[in-house]
Each structure stands twice: as structure tokens, then as C-alpha cells.
Amino acid sequence: MMDDAVARSELVELSRELGRPDRRWAVLAEGNTSIALGDGRMLVKASGASMAIADPTDFVAVGLPDVLALVDAESTSTDTPTGPAAVDPVEPPARPTADDLAAHGHDGPAVDAPVDPKANAPVDPAANALVGSAADAHAGGAGDDEAVRELFARGSGPGGRRPSVEALLHAVCLALPGVEAVGHTHPVPVNALLCSPRASLLVEGSLFPDQIVVLGTDPLLVPYIDPGLPLARAVRRMLAERLASTGSVPKAVYLANHGMFALGATPAEVLRITEMAVKVAETILGSLPAGGPVFLSPDDVARIDTRPDELLRRAALAAAGAGALPTSPDPATSPSPSATPATPPTPSNGARP
Numbered sequence: 001m002m003d004d005a006v007a008r009s010e011l012v013e014l015s016r017e018l019g020r021p022d023r024r025w026a027v028l029a030e031g032n033t034s035i036a037l038g039d040g041r042m043l044v045k046a047s048g049a050s051m052a053i054a055d056p057t058d059f060v061a062v063g064l065p066d067v068l069a070l071v072d073a074e075s076t077s078t079d080t081p082t083g084p085a086a087v088d089p090v091e092p093p094a095r096p097t098a099d100d101l102a103a104h105g106h107d108g109p110a111v112d113a114p115v116d117p118k119a120n121a122p123v124d125p126a127a128n129a130l131v132g133s134a135a136d137a138h139a140g141g142a143g144d145d146e147a148v149r150e151l152f153a154r155g156s157g158p159g160g161r162r163p164s165v166e167a168l169l170h171a172v173c174l175a176l177p178g179v180e181a182v183g184h185t186h187p188v189p190v191n192a193l194l195c196s197p198r199a200s201l202l203v204e205g206s207l208f209p210d211q212i213v214v215l216g217t218d219p220l221l222v223p224y225i226d227p228g229l230p231l232a233r234a235v236r237r238m239l240a241e242r243l244a245s246t247g248s249v250p251k252a253v254y255l256a257n258h259g260m261f262a263l264g265a266t267p268a269e270v271l272r273i274t275e276m277a278v279k280v281a282e283t284i285l286g287s288l289p290a291g292g293p294v295f296l297s298p299d300d301v302a303r304i305d306t307r308p309d310e311l312l313r314r315a316a317l318a319a320a321g322a323g324a325l326p327t328s329p330d331p332a333t334s335p336s337p338s339a340t341p342a343t344p345p346t347p348s349n350g351a352r353p
């Protein structure tokens with residue numbers, strides 16, 4: 001079990017790295033981080049807190065089984081998702097603008113914020129095919145919102161602070177084998193692709209060996225769904241399907257028109273995954289005017305994914321990740337008692353769905 005103070009310290013460090021203003025991975029109150037405490041609870045960033053200036057009081061403890069039970073429950077909503085009566089005409093748009101974020105400090109709609117059931121966006125066809133009917137996935141409503149509100153009110157932290165609805169996705173990720181820390185960001189290069197018709201380039205192949213070492217070969221792309229129970233349910237289902245088909249957990253989950261989740265064994269791995277995902281996105285964007293990306297062949301990918309020296313590099317990175325983040329000089333945060341020992345990665349077959 002992880003000491004609460006150590007966990008908070010590690011989350012502060014990770015949050016400040018992910019929220020560094022020069023990186024533009026999370027501006028204002030965007031993004032959030034979480035860590036498994038090892039006792040069935042997670043610590044997750046409170047809604048409205050800025051990652052760039054996070055402090056130990058910015059994180060609240062939430063019970064994972066309670067969240068997962070809600071995610072796995074049938075939707076309690078009887079609302080018609082497209083019905084005009086479901087929308088309060090005086091409420092602001094559910095997809096927050098920069099002004100909304102500045103005014104309310106929300107990283108995505110908070111659990112007590114109204115959610116526009118009509119909100120929708122063009123969905124990458126490839127991603128849509130993966131999730132089945134995105135329209136079905138949008139069918140959350142007032143009953144679900146109320147259930148999340150009640151759950152998070154129970155787990156509210158000092159001063160009544162609550163997680164945002166994105167905490168549901170953190171719980172879904174932390175429930176996966178080997179995932180002990182999660183970071184959610186909206187990096188500009190990643191979002192440039194996720195907000196384009198070419199979002200699937202992020203998951204269609206591998207461009208260079210370091211991408212395979214850090215990000216693995218099977219990142220997941222999820223179509224746009226409003227943050228909340230419908231999105232958490234869709235991602236939980238897609239991750240379970242991916243785990244069943246490849247035997248490994250994706251390191252990165254890309255959410256169309258939204259951002260990314262990095263799933264790590266340690267906070268340091270979360271930072272590395274995010275860094276590499278940004279580099280991959282920048283590389284793809286850079287390649288487009290030059291004719292588009294050329295992916296490694298499946299044979300090359302499979303060979304690199306299982307090459308002994310690449311496995312060693314991965315193990316070395318994992319071992320480095322067992323300590324503090326590379327930029328941290330603070331010995332108080334290292335080493336982490338929750339750190340997962342370096343284990344050889346599960347080779348994937350390099351095949352694309």
C-alpha cells in the first residue's frame with residue numbers, strides 16, 4: 001500500500017511536468033492525473049485545479065470499486081438523448097470554450113456541471129468502427145449524472161473538492177493490469193491530429209523504434225463521446241476487447257476531438273508515454289506535407305518489439321521509472337514504494353485491427 005503523502009508528492013511532481021506551460025500539453029485547468037494507492041482507492045486531481053501549479057491538497061481519494069460498479073452498471077437514464085426537453089436553454093454550451101475554462105476552471109465538465117446530451121462531433125470512421133454505435137454510447141443522461149454526482153460527493157476531499165467526470169476514465173485505466181499511474185492531457189500536436197480527419201494515423205502503425213519501445217504497438221483510438229459515464233463505459237469495453245485480443249494493455253488511449261490518456265506503471269512512465277506520443281504526433285504532422293507517414297512493416301515492428309536489446313531498453317526505462325521523475329531533484333519523492341518491478345513486456349504481433 002502506498003503512503004498517502006508519498007502518492008500526493010508523486011502526483012504533484014507528475015502534474016507539474018505534464019502541465020508545464022512551455023509544453024502546452026494542458027493549459028488552464030485542463031488535464032488530470034491519478035495514482036493507485038494500493039488499497040482499492042485512487043488519488044485523482046480535483047476539478048478546477050491547475051496541473052502547472054498543483055499542490056498536495058489538489059488531489060482527492062476515490063474508491064475504485066465504487067466507480068467501476070457505476071461504470072459497469074446499466075445506464076439509469078430514461079432520457080431521450082436528442083430530445084430538446086433535456087437541454088436547459090439558458091445553460092452554456094457543454095463543450096467548454098477557452099472562456100468557460102478560464103471562468104470556471106473546469107478540466108472537462110465537472111460532475112455538477114450540465115452536460116449537453118445533444119453535443120456531438122464528426123467521428124473518425126475507423127474509431128467509430130471500433131466502438132460500434134457511437135450514437136448509443138452518447139445515450140447517458142440525468143440519472144447517470146446524478147449517480148456520478150452522489151458518488152463523488154461521498155469522496156469529496158478537503159474543502160469539499162471533487163474529481164471531474166474524467167476521474168471515471170482514470171478508474172477504468174487503473175483497473176487494468178500493470179497500470180498504477182495515469183496522466184490525461186490535451187497536447188497541441190496530438191490534438192491537431194485528433195481534431196482532424198486523419199486521427200487514425202496515431203494508431204495505424206509505428207514510425208520508429210523508440211515509438212515501439214515506449215508506446216508499444218497497440219495504442220487505442222476512441223471516437224468523440226462527452227466525458228462522463230457513456231465515455232467511461234465505451235473505453236472500458238474497448239480496453240477489455242483490446243486486452244483480450246492482444247494480451248497487452250495499450251500505453252496510450254487517444255480520444256478523438258479531446259486528448260490522450262497515458263497508462264503507466266509509474267508516474268515517470270506516464271511522462272515518457274506522453275512525451276513520446278507528442279513526438280509521434282509531431283512527426284506525423286511533419287510528414288504530411290512531405291507525402292505522409294511511412295510506417296514500419298509489420299515484420300519490422302514485430303522484430304523490434306521483441307528484440308533482446310529493445311527489451312533491455314524497455315526494462316531499463318521501467319527501472320528508471322521506479323524512482324522519481326527524471327527532472328526531480330527531490331529525494332523525498334524517491335523511490336516509490338508502489339513502483340512496479342521491471343518486467344519483460346508482452347510482445348505484440350504488430351498486427352493492426
Ligand SMILES: [Zn+2]
Pocket residue numbers: 031107108166184185186258259
Ligand atoms: Zn480532457
